[in-house]
Amino acid sequence: MQLEAALALVATGDRHAFAQLYKATAPHLYGLALRILKRRDWAEDVVQETYLQIWHKAALYHADAGSPRAWLSVMLRNRSFDRLRRERARGSGTTAPFDEVLQSRLADEETPSPFNRVADGAEARRLADCLEGLEANPRRAIQLAFWDGLTHDELSMRLAAPLGTVKSWIRRSLMRLKACLDL
Amino acid sequence: MTDITSLNEDERDLLAAEYVLGVLLSSERAAVDQAMATDTKLRRNVGIWSDRFFPLMAAVPAVAPPTYLFTRLQTAIGPEANDKYTTRKGLGWVAIAAAMILAAFLLWPQVPTETQIATLSGTGAQSPINVALGHEHGEILFDPILPVMVDRDYELWLVEPGSPPRSLGLLSRAGTGALGIAADALRDLTAPNALAISVEPIGGSPTGQPTGPVILSGPITVTGTRG
Numbered sequence: 001m002q003l004e005a006a007l008a009l010v011a012t013g014d015r016h017a018f019a020q021l022y023k024a025t026a027p028h029l030y031g032l033a034l035r036i037l038k039r040r041d042w043a044e045d046v047v048q049e050t051y052l053q054i055w056h057k058a059a060l061y062h063a064d065a066g067s068p069r070a071w072l073s074v075m076l077r078n079r080s081f082d083r084l085r086r087e088r089a090r091g092s093g094t095t096a097p098f099d100e101v102l103q104s105r106l107a108d109e110e111t112p113s114p115f116n117r118v119a120d121g122a123e124a125r126r127l128a129d130c131l132e133g134l135e136a137n138p139r140r141a142i143q144l145a146f147w148d149g150l151t152h153d154e155l156s157m158r159l160a161a162p163l164g165t166v167k168s169w170i171r172r173s174l175m176r177l178k179a180c181l182d183l
Numbered sequence: 184m185t186d187i188t189s190l191n192e193d194e195r196d197l198l199a200a201e202y203v204l205g206v207l208l209s210s211e212r213a214a215v216d217q218a219m220a221t222d223t224k225l226r227r228n229v230g231i232w233s234d235r236f237f238p239l240m241a242a243v244p245a246v247a248p249p250t251y252l253f254t255r256l257q258t259a260i261g262p263e264a265n266d267k268y269t270t271r272k273g274l275g276w277v278a279i280a281a282a283m284i285l286a287a288f289l290l291w292p293q294v295p296t297e298t299q300i301a302t303l304s305g306t307g308a309q310s311p312i313n314v315a316l317g318h319e320h321g322e323i324l325f326d327p328i329l330p331v332m333v334d335r336d337y338e339l340w341l342v343e344p345g346s347p348p349r350s351l352g353l354l355s356r357a358g359t360g361a362l363g364i365a366a367d368a369l370r371d372l373t374a375p376n377a378l379a380i381s382v383e384p385i386g387g388s389p390t391g392q393p394t395g396p397v398i399l400s401g402p403i404t405v406t407g408t409r410g
Contacts, residue, residue, distance in 0.1 A: 031243050065233070
């Protein structure tokens, strides 16, 4: 079944369609949650919350809201970031700060950047190339926002740069990405 | 936060981009969510940015969630709270039973009960560990005897002769327990392929290939009768 059709049926309360949607998409969403949260228990919570949200709000999916997989992924990411921020506020950091790892990678020019993990497919290659085209600091800001859900304020602290600078890094990078991808 | 309706087209597109990127405060994001219910232009912008960034999201290895997660969900959307269709009420239990049977069928992993598939050994002081397939969960099980690490991850690789290693995902940092595995990877867990575990930065190899030391490896000793 097409995911669009499954979502439309889920919106009518169809449990069969919900099971099919889950089967088709849960491994991707769980993998994504693990990548962002790096903890199984949190990832399970967030995946469960996301599917509950889908069950109740599948009617909000519109064809112009992106592909179903992208829509579901963004929903999962938003919930993951909410969780991560709550845990950060509570001081229960899970891992070494990501940027330390990143710093050590950037220090070594031989090491390909983390965006190189995007290896498959022309679209992914293109996105990776466009990201590579950004300058080092703006790219780090984009990376930290994308994978760790850091807000402007958090980025400003983490990257030791003024808030206004960070905001303009993000905005200029997004516009450059858009121009690069839409070429 | 500024009123979204007062934004011009470029500002609206940037807001959509920041929404998808993940940089907005939760309260700002909620305002965008709310606006999208009626603002079709904003929704389209968010949709386009979602598709633009999706290749990065899709590149993350899929991991089969534990089966109890779906069971929990079934319970959470249970009949009482969610019998949205009054016209179906009489058939409710039949439909639920049918859905459960279907779900059980869909989710039944195509693996036999627990089977040892490999013994991985290393060159250093690390003791060999046994690797097995978990019965009914589509999981790889490990002996819990890897050293605990706080600032690195263990990454499991499938090594097929003639191909670059393929990541099967990250082990728990404590080196214990089980790793969920996707059905298509499961089919490749047969001889003559091999498994290897490397030490990687938090979050896994930055390159998609092992970058840290391979601490354990070994051939898969079962032949392909699964799946």
